[in-house]
Amino acid sequence: MTIARTAVSVDLKNVTKSFGRTRVVDSVDLHVEPGKLTTLLGPSGCGKTTTLRMIAGFHEPDSGEIYIGGRRVDVLPAYLRNTAMVFQDYALFPHMSIFSNVAYGLRIRGVKPEEIKKRVTEALDLVQLTGMENRFPAQLSGGQQQRVALARALVIQPDALLLDEPLSNLDAKLREAVRSELRDIQQRTGITSIYVTHDQEEAFSLSDTVVVMSEGRIQQVGTPEDIYYRPANRFVAEFVGNTNLLSAVVLTAQREHVVLAAAGTTLVATSPGRRFAPGQSVLLTVRPESVHIAATTPPAGEERRWEAGELNVLPCQVVKTTFLGSRSRHTVRLPDGALWTVDVPDPGTATMTGGEAFVAFAPERTHVIASEAPGGTSASAG
Amino acid sequence: MELSAGKAQRHTGRHNRTLTHAGKVMREPALVFVVGGSVALLVVFLFLPLGKVLAMPGAGDWLSYFETPRFVRATLNSLFMAAISTASATLLGFAFAYAVTYAEVPGSRIFRIIGLLPLMSPPFVTGLAFILLFGRRGLITWTLLGLRPDIYGWKGLWAVQTFAFFPTAYLSISSVLKAAGSNLEFAAVNLGARRWRVFRDVVLPLATPGIAGAALLVASQVLADFGNPMLIAGDFTVLATESYLELITNWSPARAAVLSAVLLVPALVVFLVQRSIVERRSFVTVTGKPIQGTRTGPAPWLKWGLAVFCLAIALFVLAIYGVILVCAFVKTWGADFTPTAYHFVMAVIHGRELGNSLMLSAAAAAFSALFTVVLAYVVQFKQVPGKAVLDFAAVLPSAVPGTVLGIGYVLTFNSGPLAMTGTAFIIITFMVFHYMAVGYRTASGMLKQIDRGIEEASTNLGAHSLRSFWSVMLPLMRPAFTTGLVYTFIRSMNSVSGPIFLISPTWTLASVSIINLADHGYWGQASSLGVAVVGSIFVVLGVARFVLGEKVRLFEI
């Protein structure tokens, strides 16, 4: 593949940026692996777009350094950084044909016309827009425009491909299709890519590494599975998917197994790589789909562990049940008053209809994080 | 690519939060050069001359203003004339715009073109034709109707100014009406509103800021005009004329400067009010795209009434031009109607004024269009310090009467290190800076609707500022470029008030020559030159349309 170059890493060292009095990016350190796709995930205003634009050179860090392939770039103007950005609004040049749009960066680099033709054709092939050379952006659909933007970015063989919520203007169905195409193209070309989104599903499905940001700080860096099952703190736990929280106090902590006192009983949880001291206040987290609900009988498939007492079991009050097709969702109240969500897959007709019940969940599906003052967050890279 | 206003706004918002970074600017030498150059040009060719006008007169000169009743009276007269002419021209312009763009009376297409004619003709010739038609012994008033109106005074001037400036109001208002009466109007009809209610409740309120803006545009032009008052006003004096006479007839630059400074006050007030209104109304023009469909339109009786009204206006305009045409090609209007090409040959073929005018106006138009587009780009898209000042400076010249700026140029460039009166350069410069506001406003308006991402994409792909500007922004701003080009060209061709101070033996202009010829009794030659000016404007517009390959849009401000 001619588009691929030797992939390089992107590094941010203690980068800080303020707009007026608002600190938008706060002491960010980040290492992006060569050839990998790293996603900056977070709610709007978390600083992810600003971070991306600083890498591209549209914003200048107040302090800190940015390196692309070991070369310091924050001192360079945007046009010398050899990054390629795919914009949320595509930002195609409306007065140029598709060919000219894609060829633009090559022309600026003084590439010979024959070479340009060859590479543009390749790039358009890559995004499956062969034969569209002479059309104009306005004649293409949103998805096609997005692919032109991608081709335009890829064709210059950038050191880093920067994608700023590129799928947000597409409808849901198309978004999924383009998403997998994008992942495929990224893997084939092996260009170091940084992707900004607020959509966790998008982040999980595309990324090698996910970086969760909030209020200008990095909350957690990890694989999608890390982020989902082992959130570093309450913010990540709550931002990424639905999660159930339970306040607890550590009784004993031995290697991966933590015994907790919570809701008037004793629970066993896992927390790989973390150390907790007895007596410490913590939060137990468990995902709705990891929790079973049962009225009297053991949950289907978990009979053996239920019998063996290997599951954590808590009594609960079913507050509400919603049928969602592929699953049904129960809202239950635990003895200490906490409201949990429990998803039951493939519900059939046997749905719970209120009243007393039990929730059960396996220790290895839980995760323990340090409890903190409400609303506060603390950075802790995993 | 059409971008929604919401999107553009989001981007603007994001960028407004960005503080300026001198460091970033310094990294782009081309940008530094452009910004520095623009600032230097604006300082030398706009602020310096205006400063000279204000600084030159001594205390005694200022005192002489208050001690000379003639000057004080002229000031009051100027205000009075601006007020009544603005009211009538705006009303007429509104009615005309309503008829041809909203009600679309029969013949609208022709009326639209005829309505623009007065904009393209040099001043003075129109006034002359007006006298011949509507004077005390005018062809229509006396010979046809047996009337003896006394046009020499404020009433006559009022009529002429109304006629001369209603097209400005018409153009400005019609673009607003087009924008205001779109989706919202249909929504109102949908809600069951009747014709008149639709107009009163929806169209008019939306158009009001635009109408007010048009009125103020007219007001500033009436304040600045001195050709018509000179010819028609009799003993009724106005400031623009007085300051011209002080400089040319009495050669008293200090007193001329005082009068100019006084004239500048109402002009600036009008300008500031207009600026705030135009800014407020921008929501109509940005999002208002004319849409297809049938409008409700007025009742038939009103429609036909308006058609008659338009016809009357059109006949009036055509009569004026008819007189000019006849004047140009007969021996002597009123005495000897033998057809002759003598005047035309003398004034147009043998004279070099028309050629000069075309050459200088074309050069001014090209520079002005380019300069305004660059300036708008820098102000809208670049993070440079003092953007607000640049923005203000770019539209300020539209408020400054030509005599004021012209006198400022004489005071500044007659001697000393900047001595350049007598050169073509000084005339071109005057035209560029005096008429830059329209091109600039159009360009900024367009830029506000262009997604910043487009330029960032270009930068990101490796283009430095100049390259991005040339390959991406300039082509996108082509309509604004054309508007600036055409507007500056037309205004320059007819520009009298400033150039009259700046011409030299080598560089005389047709517009000024027309006045001098008429002043010295050469009416036939003056008319011939007038006809040639109008004709050549049409030819140039045609050529421009052919070369630029697009419809020439006027006054979409």
Added chain:
Amino acid sequence: MRNPAVARCIAAAIVAVMVLGLCTALAAAQGSRELVVYVTFHENEAKRLFSLFERETGIKVKYLALATGQAVARVEAEATSPQADIFLGAGAENHEAMKMKGLLAQYVSPEAAKIPKAFKDKDGYWTGIYLGPVAIIVNKDRFDAECKPKNIPMPETWKDLLRPEFRGEIVMPNPQLSSTGYTFLSSYLQKYGQAEGWAFFEQLDKNVNHYTKKGLAPAQLVATGEFLIGINFLHDQLLMKKAGFNVEIIVPKGAGWEIGSVSIIKGGPNPENAKKFIDFVIGQKAQQLHTDLTMRIPTRPDVELPPGVKPLTEMDIFEEFDIIKAAADKDALLKIWSTKFAR
């Protein structure tokens, strides 16, 4: 280049500017056989005179057509390094004032002998080339239709203009703005004294429709029938007659006048050529040409007059009119004027 239209425009502009620059440069670089003139005539008239001079002498004339005040101010400003050789046109009082300021050079042309004493400076600093009396112009068509039936006679004197029948039908130039207007005012006041003079203008004011801003305007307004009677210089009125309008022109007894003059600017770049020009312009040939073009009455007696114009000697004009005094009185008289006739 991706936007050829814009590029073409810019290229055109650049070429235009280069051409302009070249032209100016060429205009600047000229030989020494030239003459620089500041002239107050209209270009159409000046051009013809200069081309005749060029043909006769081979000397190229560079000229700048200026309003009188502007020309005077310019000569004054350039006193230390004069740029022009000749100041042509404008009333003698302007030349006299410049002479007093030491801006003019003395030169008595051999041709000057042909010009009567009254029309030239006794010290030889300026020479009159034409004489312009203030006159009355009447629209004959209108007069015949409106006045003859009422047995109103054609006005012969200034006082005739005071008839109540002429109310609102007279136009004259504003003395504050036009030298024509001021010549009329000052000559009348000199001849009849302040008291009688101002009383006359107060009476006349009732009949005047408006005071025009330009000297020529009254003749035009009367020619087209807009007004019945106009007051301004004779030659302006004769131009209307020449153009074919049916007008009657009267030079009343005791009419004031101006002498359009020419002088050499002291220290000008081409003093020898300047003298040649003076010889030329007050010579018979140039005077004849100027007269034919402008209808102005030449100061030389050997020039053929415009048709219907009496020679100066037969006109009963105000011969003692002191134009120098008139110039000195200007500010004072205009102050009175502006208080009396403020409109």
